[in-house]
Amino acid sequence: MTTRIDIFSELSGRQKEAVQHTEGPLLIVAGPGSGKTRVMAHRIAYLTSVEGVAPWRVLAVTFTNKAARELRERAESLVGGDNSGLQVRTFHSFCAYVLRQDGGQIGLDPAFSIYDGDDQQRLVRSILEELDLDPKQFAPRAILSGISDAKNKMIDDSRLSKLSKSYFEEVVARVYVRYTELLATANAVDFDDLLLRAHTLFENNPEVLEKYQDRYRHVLVDEFQDTNAIQFSLARLLAAKHKNICVVGDPDQSIYSWRHADIRNLTDFQSVYPDTKTVTLDQSYRSTQTILDAASGVITHNDERLKKDLWTENNRGAPVTVGEAYDEDEEARVVLQEINRLVDEDDFDRREIAVMYRTNAQSRAMEAACNRHGVTYQLVGGTKFYERKEIRDTVAYLRLTVNPSDDAALERIVNVPARGISPRSVDAIRTIARTRGTSMLNVILQVDDEELGLEEALNKRAVNSVRAFADLMERLIEQSIILSAVDLLDLTLERSGYKRLVQEDKERGEERWDNILELRGSASNFEGPEPRERLIEFLENVALVSDIDSLEDDEDAITLITLHQAKGLEYDAVFMIGMEEGLLPHSRSLESVADTEEERRLCYVGMTRARKRLYMFHAFQRGFRGSRGAMMPSRFLGEIPLACVETVSIRRNSRTVRKVTPARGAAAGGSRGYDPTDIKRQAVTSGAVRTAQRGDFRVADRVSHPTFGDGIVIEAVDTGGDTEVTVAFGNGNGLKKLMAEFSGLKKVEPGKSTKAKHEDPELGDAFLDAP
DNA sequence: TTCCCCACCCATTGG
DNA sequence: GGGTGGGGAA
Numbered sequence: 182m183t184t185r186i187d188i189f190s191e192l193s194g195r196q197k198e199a200v201q202h203t204e205g206p207l208l209i210v211a212g213p214g215s216g217k218t219r220v221m222a223h224r225i226a227y228l229t230s231v232e233g234v235a236p237w238r239v240l241a242v243t244f245t246n247k248a249a250r251e252l253r254e255r256a257e258s259l260v261g262g263d264n265s266g267l268q269v270r271t272f273h274s275f276c277a278y279v280l281r282q283d284g285g286q287i288g289l290d291p292a293f294s295i296y297d298g299d300d301q302q303r304l305v306r307s308i309l310e311e312l313d314l315d316p317k318q319f320a321p322r323a324i325l326s327g328i329s330d331a332k333n334k335m336i337d338d339s340r341l342s343k344l345s346k347s348y349f350e351e352v353v354a355r356v357y358v359r360y361t362e363l364l365a366t367a368n369a370v371d372f373d374d375l376l377l378r379a380h381t382l383f384e385n386n387p388e389v390l391e392k393y394q395d396r397y398r399h400v401l402v403d404e405f406q407d408t409n410a411i412q413f414s415l416a417r418l419l420a421a422k423h424k425n426i427c428v429v430g431d432p433d434q435s436i437y438s439w440r441h442a443d444i445r446n447l448t449d450f451q452s453v454y455p456d457t458k459t460v461t462l463d464q465s466y467r468s469t470q471t472i473l474d475a476a477s478g479v480i481t482h483n484d485e486r487l488k489k490d491l492w493t494e495n496n497r498g499a500p501v502t503v504g505e506a507y508d509e510d511e512e513a514r515v516v517l518q519e520i521n522r523l524v525d526e527d528d529f530d531r532r533e534i535a536v537m538y539r540t541n542a543q544s545r546a547m548e549a550a551c552n553r554h555g556v557t558y559q560l561v562g563g564t565k566f567y568e569r570k571e572i573r574d575t576v577a578y579l580r581l582t583v584n585p586s587d588d589a590a591l592e593r594i595v596n597v598p599a600r601g602i603s604p605r606s607v608d609a610i611r612t613i614a615r616t617r618g619t620s621m622l623n624v625i626l627q628v629d630d631e632e633l634g635l636e637e638a639l640n641k642r643a644v645n646s647v648r649a650f651a652d653l654m655e656r657l658i659e660q661s662i663i664l665s666a667v668d669l670l671d672l673t674l675e676r677s678g679y680k681r682l683v684q685e686d687k688e689r690g691e692e693r694w695d696n697i698l699e700l701r702g703s704a705s706n707f708e709g710p711e712p713r714e715r716l717i718e719f720l721e722n723v724a725l726v727s728d729i730d731s732l733e734d735d736e737d738a739i740t741l742i743t744l745h746q747a748k749g750l751e752y753d754a755v756f757m758i759g760m761e762e763g764l765l766p767h768s769r770s771l772e773s774v775a776d777t778e779e780e781r782r783l784c785y786v787g788m789t790r791a792r793k794r795l796y797m798f799h800a801f802q803r804g805f806r807g808s809r810g811a812m813m814p815s816r817f818l819g820e821i822p823l824a825c826v827e828t829v830s831i832r833r834n835s836r837t838v839r840k841v842t843p844a845r846g847a848a849a850g851g852s853r854g855y856d857p858t859d860i861k862r863q864a865v866t867s868g869a870v871r872t873a874q875r876g877d878f879r880v881a882d883r884v885s886h887p888t889f890g891d892g893i894v895i896e897a898v899d900t901g902g903d904t905e906v907t908v909a910f911g912n913g914n915g916l917k918k919l920m921a922e923f924s925g926l927k928k929v930e931p932g933k934s935t936k937a938k939h940e941d942p943e944l945g946d947a948f949l950d951a952p
Numbered sequence: 953t954t955c956c957c958c959a960c961c962c963a964t965t966g967g
Numbered sequence: 968g969g970g971t972g973g974g975g976a977a
Contacts, residue, residue, distance in 0.1 A: 245967085273967055298966085372967055439965065540964055603953055642953090727967060745965050767964055783965080806962075806968070
């Protein structure tokens with residue numbers, strides 16, 4: 182048994198304070214690397230081993246399953262023993278747990294399904310069809326986002342139409358009504374519902390709430406800056422009795438407002454709980470002073486911000502390396518070169534290196550480069566395992582077996598493998614089911630019931646096919662009560678013909694079957710008595726995994742990850758790529774100051790993931806949806822104090838990264854930060870892009886075209902007779918590939934351009950939004 | 953009824 | 968560049 186001394190030996194004064202304040206509300210404002218996970222783990226250990234609180238009386242809520250697992254493990258290793266019963270979960274998984282226990286009170290069958298985004302979209306599409314509305318005019322995505330907004334404001338379907346101010350909102354309200362009905366028929370909930378319905382359950386059933394209030398004497402919430410209104414309300418309800426609520430967060434790392442996260446939860450915490458004790462952890466044990474200075478330089482540009490200065494006793498460390506690459510391929514190559522150098526010369530471990538980016542699409546160039554250069558990598562997200570067709574199909578069979586009302590699952594597999602139930606037949610089944618307010622499988626199982634009229638609606642062959650499917654599902658449902666998840670999976674794959682379908686796929690069959698076996702492997706973790714309960718657990722697990730959960734710490738590989746998913750992680754070396762206007766900050770965020778500030782926080786999150794080395798690259802041009810665009814370096818680069826920066830010039834097709842120490846020293850730098858236009862000029866004049874120069878037209882030449890107007894040459898390839906040039910035109914004409922002579926392209930001498938200055942691509946024509 | 957091909961539309965971030 | 972959905976042929 183660990184003693185009290187041991188628990189405290191590795192904590193700072195502030196950290197101890199946070200651990201020991203166990204009675205009453207506690208707000209921990211924790212900067213990046215200030216040891217908040219350590220504090221939470223110690224706090225749990227302190228509660229259970231020193232204060233004698235039973236582990237099952239502690240509820241800790243984290244942002245991801247991975248964080249939950251890690252927190253539990255750390256707390257357990259501190260007390261050196263059993264913490265069983267300790268609840269460490271995500272909000273979603275906690276709510277699912279509550280709803281399985283007590284959802285009956287609000288009419289939810291414990292075997293309910295959890296609809297994912299894809300299920301939701303299909304459902305909305307079918308509703309639009311039902312209501313005779315054009316999905317092009319009313320994008321299912323937009324409608325779902327409207328429904329989600331309503332749910333997060335706790336507006337139920339019966340009230341929304343009264344609040345709608347436009348025809349579109351009226352449509353959203355109408356779809357919402359039907360959507361709610363159909364989810365109920367399917368005995369299903371969506372992600373928002375998990376939170377919302379648990380909340381409703383607590384509010385409407387005091388005796389249920391009290392049960393949980395009594396049980397949890399201590400409630401801890403991690404990443405509190407990214408919780409939404411419902412989540413905070415849930416936490417408040419749960420803690421209302423004992424008032425022992427401890428929240429940990431950092432307003433500078435709030436990056437999920439688009440998912441309804443509300444920073445006011447954090448900033449207003451003290452007014453909700455006036456007797457709050459606040460502890461600020463501002464010492465970083467993670468990053469070098471230079472990295473902290475660079476990150477602070479960026480984040481202080483946010484106007485909406487509570488001032489907080491991080492400090493560290495760590496070394497100054499190396500400067501932040503900033504550089505421009507020609508395009509995304511070169512960017513990837515340079516990153517890998519530098520990674521190899523770090524590993525070979527500076528003894529860095531590949532496991533401790535990550536490449537971070539704003540959008541998932543950016544991983545492609547990195548992956549290609551890794552494959553070409555034989556660098557092993559772990560991609561977080563990627564072609565997400567649970568979104569692969571064979572996985573979704575297999576899971577759909579199991580979902581339908583557990584919850585026969587699950588129409589989304591049924592629609593997915595009713596004719597997979599093809600068994601003679603055509604889309605027309607499915608339409609007929611759906612229509613009957615919806616008219617009768619029942620599920621589609623229910624209709625199918627009653628195919629011989631004349632009253633339903635299914636037999637009439639279908640032709641003879643289809644009726645036989647439907648009957649065969651009904652037999653299959655009946656058998657599977659029967660077996661699901663007695664078989665384990667794995668055995669049921671095997672039976673399902675065999676009897677449904679899905680196994681044969683996959684294995685007959687000559688091109689990808691083996692790979693797809695391997696994926697199914699992997700799913701089978703994770704199902705084997707859910708064995709035990711009451712197989713049906715275990716199966717439901719397994720399916721819930723499948724529905725609630727996040728990409729980050731599968732990140733392995735012990736794989737000898739570099740990590741490729743989005744900035745959002747990198748939250749909470751740390752690496753010795755971090756490479757942030759795509760540091761360009763339009764990507765970071767993302768073009769979709771430029772309309773509002775609040776959104777742009779969130780992009781800056783995202784940049785801050787990325788930078789503060791680094792312990793020792795931080796690299797930030799931007800590209801001169803980048804591929805985008807098949808075409809290419811000239812890119813401007815991100816404004817955030819210019820916000821880094823010069824004294825922290827080392828710029829590099831990258832030579833195309835060369836194997837070395839030449840370091841250029843800025844001539845402007847720390848003292849001379851004044852308030853100016855990194856000036857990207859300098860490096861661009863340097864790169865162009867130093868021949869960084871020389872291989873692209875051909876014929877009369879050279880990269881960076883100003884040109885004029887009879888129809889497209891003035892532009893600048895981005896690429897020039899000699900094709901023998903003529904020169905094929907890629908030109909970035911102003912006036913929203915974007916990028917064009919032209920045969921120089923044939924198209925009548927003319928060079929324009931500097932200064933002779935007739936067009937205004939703003940058309941100079943070097944100044945600002947980022948082409949991300951060009952038509 | 954199924955399968956294949958082409959056109960079109962699209963991707964910010966994610967539980 | 969890729970996924971999906973619709974339309975046409977077998």
